[in-house]
Amino acid sequence: MTEPLFEIEIDKPAKGARDAGDAIYRQLKAAILDGRLPVGFQLPPSRRSGSVFGVSRNTMVAVYERLWHEGDVVLRRGSGAYVAEPPPRTPPPPESPEPSPPYARLNTFWLRHEVKSALGFWRLAGDDAPAAARGEIDLRPAVVDQGLFPNEAFRRAMAQQLRRLERAPARLRSPEGGQGSHFLRAAIARQIAVTRAIACRPEEVIVTAGAQQAFDLLARTLVGAQETVVAVEDPGYPPMRVAFAAAGARLVSAPVDADGLIVEALPADTNVICLCPSHQFPLGAALSPERREALIAFARRHGAVIVEDDYDGEFRYDDGPLAALRAQDAERVFHVGTFSKCMLPGLRLGFVVVPLWARAALVTAKNCLDWHASTPVQAGVAAFIEEGQLTRHVRRMRSIYGRRRALLLARLRDEFGDALAPIPSTYGMHITAELSPGADAEAIASALARDNVNIHSLARYAFERPASPGLVFGYGVADEAALDRALNLLRKVLNG
Amino acid sequence: MTEPLFEIEIDKPAKGARDAGDAIYRQLKAAILDGRLPVGFQLPPSRRSGSVFGVSRNTMVAVYERLWHEGDVVLRRGSGAYVAEPPPRTPPPPESPEPSPPYARLNTFWLRHEVKSALGFWRLAGDDAPAAARGEIDLRPAVVDQGLFPNEAFRRAMAQQLRRLERAPARLRSPEGGQGSHFLRAAIARQIAVTRAIACRPEEVIVTAGAQQAFDLLARTLVGAQETVVAVEDPGYPPMRVAFAAAGARLVSAPVDADGLIVEALPADTNVICLCPSHQFPLGAALSPERREALIAFARRHGAVIVEDDYDGEFRYDDGPLAALRAQDAERVFHVGTFSKCMLPGLRLGFVVVPLWARAALVTAKNCLDWHASTPVQAGVAAFIEEGQLTRHVRRMRSIYGRRRALLLARLRDEFGDALAPIPSTYGMHITAELSPGADAEAIASALARDNVNIHSLARYAFERPASPGLVFGYGVADEAALDRALNLLRKVLNG
Numbered sequence: 001m002t003e004p005l006f007e008i009e010i011d012k013p014a015k016g017a018r019d020a021g022d023a024i025y026r027q028l029k030a031a032i033l034d035g036r037l038p039v040g041f042q043l044p045p046s047r048r049s050g051s052v053f054g055v056s057r058n059t060m061v062a063v064y065e066r067l068w069h070e071g072d073v074v075l076r077r078g079s080g081a082y083v084a085e086p087p088p089r090t091p092p093p094p095e096s097p098e099p100s101p102p103y104a105r106l107n108t109f110w111l112r113h114e115v116k117s118a119l120g121f122w123r124l125a126g127d128d129a130p131a132a133a134r135g136e137i138d139l140r141p142a143v144v145d146q147g148l149f150p151n152e153a154f155r156r157a158m159a160q161q162l163r164r165l166e167r168a169p170a171r172l173r174s175p176e177g178g179q180g181s182h183f184l185r186a187a188i189a190r191q192i193a194v195t196r197a198i199a200c201r202p203e204e205v206i207v208t209a210g211a212q213q214a215f216d217l218l219a220r221t222l223v224g225a226q227e228t229v230v231a232v233e234d235p236g237y238p239p240m241r242v243a244f245a246a247a248g249a250r251l252v253s254a255p256v257d258a259d260g261l262i263v264e265a266l267p268a269d270t271n272v273i274c275l276c277p278s279h280q281f282p283l284g285a286a287l288s289p290e291r292r293e294a295l296i297a298f299a300r301r302h303g304a305v306i307v308e309d310d311y312d313g314e315f316r317y318d319d320g321p322l323a324a325l326r327a328q329d330a331e332r333v334f335h336v337g338t339f340s341k342c343m344l345p346g347l348r349l350g351f352v353v354v355p356l357w358a359r360a361a362l363v364t365a366k367n368c369l370d371w372h373a374s375t376p377v378q379a380g381v382a383a384f385i386e387e388g389q390l391t392r393h394v395r396r397m398r399s400i401y402g403r404r405r406a407l408l409l410a411r412l413r414d415e416f417g418d419a420l421a422p423i424p425s426t427y428g429m430h431i432t433a434e435l436s437p438g439a440d441a442e443a444i445a446s447a448l449a450r451d452n453v454n455i456h457s458l459a460r461y462a463f464e465r466p467a468s469p470g471l472v473f474g475y476g477v478a479d480e481a482a483l484d485r486a487l488n489l490l491r492k493v494l495n496g
Numbered sequence: 497m498t499e500p501l502f503e504i505e506i507d508k509p510a511k512g513a514r515d516a517g518d519a520i521y522r523q524l525k526a527a528i529l530d531g532r533l534p535v536g537f538q539l540p541p542s543r544r545s546g547s548v549f550g551v552s553r554n555t556m557v558a559v560y561e562r563l564w565h566e567g568d569v570v571l572r573r574g575s576g577a578y579v580a581e582p583p584p585r586t587p588p589p590p591e592s593p594e595p596s597p598p599y600a601r602l603n604t605f606w607l608r609h610e611v612k613s614a615l616g617f618w619r620l621a622g623d624d625a626p627a628a629a630r631g632e633i634d635l636r637p638a639v640v641d642q643g644l645f646p647n648e649a650f651r652r653a654m655a656q657q658l659r660r661l662e663r664a665p666a667r668l669r670s671p672e673g674g675q676g677s678h679f680l681r682a683a684i685a686r687q688i689a690v691t692r693a694i695a696c697r698p699e700e701v702i703v704t705a706g707a708q709q710a711f712d713l714l715a716r717t718l719v720g721a722q723e724t725v726v727a728v729e730d731p732g733y734p735p736m737r738v739a740f741a742a743a744g745a746r747l748v749s750a751p752v753d754a755d756g757l758i759v760e761a762l763p764a765d766t767n768v769i770c771l772c773p774s775h776q777f778p779l780g781a782a783l784s785p786e787r788r789e790a791l792i793a794f795a796r797r798h799g800a801v802i803v804e805d806d807y808d809g810e811f812r813y814d815d816g817p818l819a820a821l822r823a824q825d826a827e828r829v830f831h832v833g834t835f836s837k838c839m840l841p842g843l844r845l846g847f848v849v850v851p852l853w854a855r856a857a858l859v860t861a862k863n864c865l866d867w868h869a870s871t872p873v874q875a876g877v878a879a880f881i882e883e884g885q886l887t888r889h890v891r892r893m894r895s896i897y898g899r900r901r902a903l904l905l906a907r908l909r910d911e912f913g914d915a916l917a918p919i920p921s922t923y924g925m926h927i928t929a930e931l932s933p934g935a936d937a938e939a940i941a942s943a944l945a946r947d948n949v950n951i952h953s954l955a956r957y958a959f960e961r962p963a964s965p966g967l968v969f970g971y972g973v974a975d976e977a978a979l980d981r982a983l984n985l986l987r988k989v990l991n992g
Contacts, residue, residue, distance in 0.1 A: 021695050058686075062693040065819045071785060102801045102828050103853045105767055107720040110857035110864075119674075119863040151662040158872070159655055165842070166647040193554045197561040199517045209705060209866035216865055220742070224603040242864050246716070271601055289567065305598045323561050332598050346661070346871030357599045361606035367615040368606075368738050369712055370705035374870045375842030376654070 012053055021059040025066055032072045032083050043073065043081040109246060118238035121460070136452040137482045141282060141430035141474035142311060142341055148397065149344055153389045154380065161379035178367040179359075180207025180351070181375070184382035188337070188351050191385055195314055195394075197323035198335060198353060206352050206362055207373045210345070211311060211338040214352040215240045215274075218307055218334055219247035221358065221365050222272050230272040233261055235461035237281045240274060240309065253464040256280055258423065260287030263294040273299065274307040277325045281311065282461045282472050284425030284432045292325060299332045305355075306333045312428045314342045314394045317402055322426075331355050339381060341429065341476070342394050349373060349381055401429055404475035404483060411487050412473075419494055420471070429476040432458065435469040444471065447493045453486045508549055517555040521562055528568045528579050539569065539577040605742060614734035617956070632948040633978045637778060637926035637970035638807060638837055644893065645840055649885045650876065657875035674863040675855075676703025676847070677871070680878035684833070684847050687881055691890075692809055693819035694831060694849060702848050702858055703869045706841070707807060707834040710848040711736045711770075714803055714830055715743035717854065717861050718768050726768040729757055731957035733777045736770060736805065749960040752776055754919065756783030759790040769795065770803040773821045777807060778957050778968045780921030780928045788821060795828045801851075802829045808924045810838045810890045813898055818922075827851050835877060837925065837972070838890050845869060845877055897925055900971035900979060907983050908969075915990055916967070925972040928954065931965040940967065943989045949982045 010027045013020035031037040043049070046060035053060070064081050067073040074084045109115060122140070179185065185202035192198045208214040222228065223244065230244045234253035245251055252270065255262045261275045273295065277287035287295070299306055308325045316322065326335035338350035354362055366372070384390055408431055412422050420433040435441055441457035448455050458470035475483060506523045509516035527533040539545070542556035549556070560577050563569040570580045605611060618636070675681065681698035688694045704710040718724065719740065726740045730749035741747055748766065751758050757771045769791065773783035783791070795802055804821045812818065822831035834846035850858055862868070880886055904927055908918050916929040931937055937953035944951050954966035971979060 018697065058689045059695065062689060062695050062819070062823065065693045066823060102795075102799055102851070104799060105718050105720065105724070105801055106854060106857050107717050110717055110860045115864075116856075116860055119860055146662065149662075151658070155655060155658045158658065159651060162647070162651045162654065166642060166645075190554070193558055197558045199555065199558050209870070212864070213866040221603050221606055222601050224601065228601070239864065246861075246864055299598075303598055303600060305601055323558075323564075327558070327562055344871075345867075348866060348868065348870045355598070358602060360612075361602050364606045364612055364615055365742075368611075368708070368735065368742055369865070370709040370844060371841075372844065374705070374844045374873050375840075377870050377873060 010053075013055065015054055020053070020055045021063050024053055024055065024060070025063045028063065028067060029072060032067070037083050039083050039085055041083040043083070045080060115242055115245070118242045121238050137454065137486045138477040139453060139455040139472070139474045139486060140477075141428075141456065141472050142476060143474060144341060144344065144429075144476045145479075146344060148400065150389060150393055153387070154343075154384055157383040157387065157389070158376065158380035161383050162376055165375060165379060177372045178363045180205065180373055181378045181382065184378045184385075185351075187382045187385040191390065192324070192335075192337065192353070194391075196310065196335075196337075197327045199327070200330070200353050204330075204353050204356060204359070206354055206359070206366060207378060208350045208352060208366070209348045209370070209373055210340055210350040211309065211336050212239055212243065212350075213348075213369070214336040214338075214350050215243040215307070215309075216246075217362060217365055217369065218272075218336075218352065219244045219249065220369075221361050222305065222307075223247040223249045228271050229267065229269050230274060231266050231270045232274050232463060233276065233280060234463040234465045235282060235458055235467050236274075236463060237276075237309065237311075238461065238463075241463060244272070244274070251463070255465060256283060256285070258285050259291050260285050261291065261295070263291050263298055266298060268302060270298075270302065271304050272307060273304060274309065276309045276311060278310060278313045278316075278322060279425055279427035281309070282430070282432050282456070282458065284423045284428065284430070286322065286426060287325070292328065295325075296329050296332070299329070304332070308333050308335045310335060310337050312341045313337070315398055315401055315429060316427045317398070317405065318426045326353055331357075334358070342390065342397075343381065343384070347377055347381065349377055401475060404478070404480055405431065407480050408473055408475060408483055408487075411484075415487070415491065416494070430472055430474040432470055432472045434458075435471065437469070439469040441467075441469040441471055444490070444493055448486070448489060451489045451493075453489055455486070506549070509551065511550055516549070516551045517559050520549055520551065520556070521559045524559065524563060525568060528563070533579050535579050535581055537579040539579070541576060611738055611741070614738045617734050633950065633982045634973040635949060635951040635968070635970050635982060636973075637924075637952065637968050638972060639970060640837060640840060640925075640972045641975075642840060644896065646885060646889055649883070650839075650880055653879040653883065653885070654872065654876035657879050658872055661871060661875060673868045674859045676701065676869055677874045677878065680874045680881075681847075683878045683881040687886065688820070688831075688833065688849070690887075692806065692831075692833075693823045695823070696826070696849050700826075700849050700852060700855070702850055702855070702862060703874060704846045704848060704862070705844045705866070705869055706836055706846040707805065707832050708735055708739065708846075709844075709865070710832040710834075710846050711739035711803070711805075712742075713858060713861055713865065714768075714832075714848065715740040715745065716865075717857050718801060718803075719743040719745045724767050725763065725765050726770060727762050727766045728770050728959060729772065729776060730959040730961045731778060731954055731963050732770075732959060733772075733805065733807075734957065734959075737959060740768070740770070747959070751961060752779060752781070754781050755787050756781050757787065757791070759787050759794055762794060764798060766794075766798065767800050768803060769800060770805065772805045772807065774806060774809045774812075774818060775921055775923035777805070778926070778928050778952070778954065780919045780924065780926070782818065782922060783821070788824065791821075792825050792828070795825070800828070804829050804831045806831060806833050808837045809833070811894055811897055811925060812923050813894070813901065814922045822849055827853070830854070838886065838893075839877065839880070843873055843877065845873055897971060900974070900976055901927065903976050904969055904971060904979055904983075907980075911983070911987065912990070926968055926970040928966055928968050930954075931967065933965070935965040937963075937965040937967055940986070940989055943992070944982070944985060947985045947989075949985055951982070 013023040047057045050057045050060035068075055072084055073081045075081055182202055184207055185205040188205050189200050189202050228249045230249040231252050231254040232241050233256050252267055255265050260280050310324055324335055326333040335353040339347055412420055422431050422433045442459055445455050445457040456472040458467040509519040543553045546553045546556035564571055568580055569577045571577055680703055681701040684701050685696050685698050724745045726745040727748050727750040728737050729752050748763055751761050756776050806820055820831055822829040831849040835843055908916055918927050918929040938955055941951050941953040952968040954963040
């Protein structure tokens with residue numbers, strides 16, 4: 001066979017060009033339509049023509065298949081592709097202007113600047129900068145160091161559980177499946193009884209893909225057809241606000257002071273109150289016992305429900321755990337927990353403890369979202385908990401975080417006393433410190449970013465109220481040496 | 497120390513009672529408030545009192561902590577819990593009737609019968625029956641047999657990838673993270689180039705928690721503030737319909753015949769068209785080339801977009817893959833793929849190939865849903881693909897499914913020719929066969945369920961149009977022996 005493909009003009013696409021296949025396709029199509037490649041002509045094997053055109057065989061196969069699909073080529077088994085008889089052409093559809101381009105179909109909520117910015121929350125300061133300028137000291141709150149995780153124990157638990165699942169695969173997408181595996185829900189119930197004083201049955205636990213999916217799930221089930229007013233702490237965690245806004249809630253800003261959320265400031269028509277009672281995010285205060293009582297009373301009086309975000313409740317530094325808010329009212333409090341802080345965020349595993357009256361609706365919604373959390377991950381985490389590995393890891397991290405925290409507090413007090421006032425807290429993986437009124441926290445954070453220190457200013461957390469100037473010192477990733485260096489750099493920046 | 501707890505009346509809760517801790521708490525609380533347990537009285541250690549009351553130590557700890565939280569007990573380090581001085585009581589809040597009970601806050605969408613029933617789609621016929629009556633032969637479509645999965649290869653890939661992730665943890669929740677790991681997206685792009693003739697870059701792929709999350713994600717980004725009309729195949733896949741309905745779409749029923757979706761029947765104001773062009777679910781027909789052209793032309797003319805559900809496109813039984821619809825129009829087609837059929841549904845991993853104009857909005861929405869898919873699962877599946885395991889597994893399953901399919905078609909033709917007419921198809925893991933007009937498919941399915949055969953009647957898939965009587969024969973789980981048995985039982989039912 002001669003190689004008549006090369007007798008007609010086919011431009012070789014640029015090496016690695018994205019649309020190489022398309023370019024070849026268009027030329028072949030044109031050659032078939034205008035008769036340069038006649039009916040019955042056999043196209044060369046895809047491997048050969050691909051190598052001539054400098055594209056992969058797969059690309060050529062796709063080109064031929066496209067021509068085949070469009071009726072320009074016929075395939076004969078075992079012999080290859082041939083130019084086909086032209087099909088009887090149907091008249092083209094009447095030309096009419098397109099009423100709207102397809103992108104007009106996008107829900108513009110997701111294009112809003114404030115939504116993108118809120119969901120860019122975890123972005124490192126250097127993410128937009130060239131790689132060389134990327135932060136080397138990470139002071140973001142609520143991030144963890146994989147290097148301190150008992151990776152081998154988790155890997156063993158996963159392998160063991162994968163083997164178990166092979167022998168007894170879970171029933172496919174059973175109604176219970178949506179709620180999460182019973183094995184994991186039982187492990188969670190036992191764990192939070194100890195760490196968070198929550199008495200609940202596995203039936204009250206719904207497993208989610210991290211806390212963010214719990215917020216989305218709650219938003220989609222608690223925000224209804226009528227207007228739903230959702231109070232959020234201000235400052236607070238932006239991605240949680242987006243989940244409720246996306247579901248159509250009317251958000252109202254709830255102010256926060258040293259005793260946590262100011263209950264008296266809640267509008268009487270509030271339907272859902274979202275807060276972090278153990279360790280306000282980002283200020284760090286715990287909701288005082290009086291406020292707790294007042295909050296529960298408010299919810300009872302107004303028929304409201306409470307979403308308790310317990311993102312780092314495992315890490316407390318004084319006398320054992322303070323009970324979660326959920327322990328006070330199992331009828332009105334949805335308690336959201338996560339394995340992102342006490343284990344690893346990449347697992348995407350969390351849970352919500354729900355009042356029983358809401359369970360059916362939440363499980364139905366969870367089914368609609370993604371059926372259920374990934375089975376191997378659920379099993380691996382359950383085994384990790386049941387083997388006592390989680391308790392051991394949390395105990396170890398509490399001591400590591402405790403040392404970092406002590407160093408941070410001591411240096412802030414001794415050297416930065418006139419510039420920075422840490423907000424008292426007893427939980428967590430970060431300390432927030434307020435700057436003197438009028439200080440420019442954003443400028444300080446930017447200056448530190450230039451020094452390869454990633455630190456959040458309080459302004460990142462503001463919703464409707466201007467945030468007081470302050471800095472958030474996370475010690476989940478930064479060790480004592482890194483904290484020391486960061487504080488040295490901060491001193492230089494403050495001195496100016 | 498005497499044991500004065502036992503001098504006052506404390507009822508021992510029933511063994512294993514759900515609210516045992518609560519019962520003990522209420523009695524202790526009452527005893528403290530009325531002075532039977534005096535100020536300064538030391539409560540016995542939780543282990544001892546727990547064993548006396550027949551509850552776990554954790555339950556007792558939770559009881560003590562609740563009392564502590566409420567100010568009834570003080571904890572002294574290293575010495576235990578003591579009855580506290582009564583706090584100055586604040587006046588109770590004024591009694592006012594609760595305007596609405598908390599459950600009035602539920603979005604009633606999730607309580608609708610048709611929603612629950614659509615999401616109960618994968619439920620086995622026997623799930624509502626006693627365990628003994630549960631189906632032993634599973635003819636549901638699109639379910640797979642874990643026993644045929646190369647479990648060991650996958651376990652090895654997971655372990656290897658967990659080790660890799662330990663050394664080089666992914667950047668935490670970077671903006672790209674929401675789209676899925678580049679490693680997996682590149683593997684998917686290479687895979688679907690071969691199997692589905694889709695030429696796309698990793699940048700066009702978004703990883704999701706299975707196809708269901710892809711539907712939810714698309715619904716939430718394509719359904720906007722104005723009315724959005726979404727055409728769905730009727731009969732079709734109910735859980736996909738729910739995802740769009742939940743986002744507020746107006747669903748319209750699109751009829752289907754032996755050439756797939758009837759494009760001429762689409763209302764002109766249709767904004768989104770959802771369909772399975774390779775293997776209509778559940779009828780099995782492929783969208784004809786003429787209909788494909790007409791569909792693309794319709795979308796161009798009306799500014800509509802297309803959601804292509806390619807749930808089992810890997811399993812084709814004639815001359816190699818037919819191109820996916822996406823290969824014809826990368827600007828208007830969202831191509832949804834899943835690893836639930838070609839690997840395992842419990843992984844909860846799928847993807848959507850998107851037009852680039854929609855990518856930013858979809859990634860932002862995906863961040864809001866759950867940030868990103870579980871990192872270890874993404875890495876394990878990517879390695880499984882890159883090692884060639886997926887191709888090998890699909891090839892093997894294609895031959896296994898091919899034999900099952902051949903047996904099923906032969907017996908249906910030879911023995912059921914007058915009662916059941918299989919709908920021609922070239923793809924997939926199921927065959928749908930129509931019964932004679934007037935036959936009662938639901939009664940036949942119920943009779944088979946009593947014989948431990950789980951089979952779907954076509955009515956399960958109907959949306960607004962009554963389904964013609966028919967049965968769906970899935971062979972993902974049922975092997976040849978099971979198919980033989982099921983057909984023998986079916987013959988008895990039909991003769992019966």
